[in-house]
Amino acid sequence: MQRILVVEDEQRLASILADYLHAAGYSTHCLGEGRGVVAWVRGNRPDLILLDLMLPGRDGMEICKEIRTFSTVPIIMVTARIEEIDRLLGLELGADDYVCKPFSPREVVARVKAVLRRTSARTPAPHGLRVDASTMRVSLDGHHLDLTAVEFKLLAFLLAHPGRIYSREQLMEGMYPDQRIVNDRTIDSHIKKLRRKLDLARSGCNLIRSVYGVGYTFDPDPE
Incomplete structure (x- = not known):
């Protein structure tokens, strides 16, 4: 009921x-x-x-x-x-x-x-994330995530192809289509902050996974 x-x-x-x-x-x-x-x-x-x-x-x-x-x-x-x-x-x-x-x-x-x-109709996906591109609002398990514009774009980019592994270079190309010069470690910094915010909403959250020597992937079923 x-x-x-x-x-x-x-x-x-x-x-x-x-x-x-x-x-x-x-x-x-x-x-x-x-x-x-x-x-x-x-x-x-x-x-x-x-x-x-x-x-x-x-x-x-x-x-x-x-x-x-x-x-x-x-x-x-x-x-x-x-x-x-x-x-x-x-x-x-x-x-x-x-x-x-x-x-x-x-x-x-x-x-x-x-x-x-x-x-x-807004039932969350199995991984618990709900993303509204029109308002740039993201929630995990019903908890609002206070993301920056860059963090939102990064999450949306990874979420578009769950399971696919992206190198830092590919993520930079997707994040910065104007070809600005950005240190590839900038991606690491944004990923770290994004993971921290996901972890605040769900302790131990491992939806964004590091692949050693390659890059990052969105894992919809981290268990």
């Missing part, structure tokens, strides 16, 4: 939403203020979050922004603000959809179903 986190300070409204979501086959957990939301998400990994914008303790946009630093869990913003800028800000911060108060609980359930259907 998929679990929905309802973050709503109006207790009656939260209870109504929970009842409708239960009737639709979801389990729910409700939080009434903003301070404990991020810690709860880290510890419980919900399948979707209904996040009110105006909360006591902490603003919903701040919460959404912080969650997006470590998780790609679908988020539907719930707001009484109708100004277009607030809607756009919510989506730009990583929200998947929004609903405006007042709303029908049936509409919210329909939005939840639609977002879960849409985001299910």
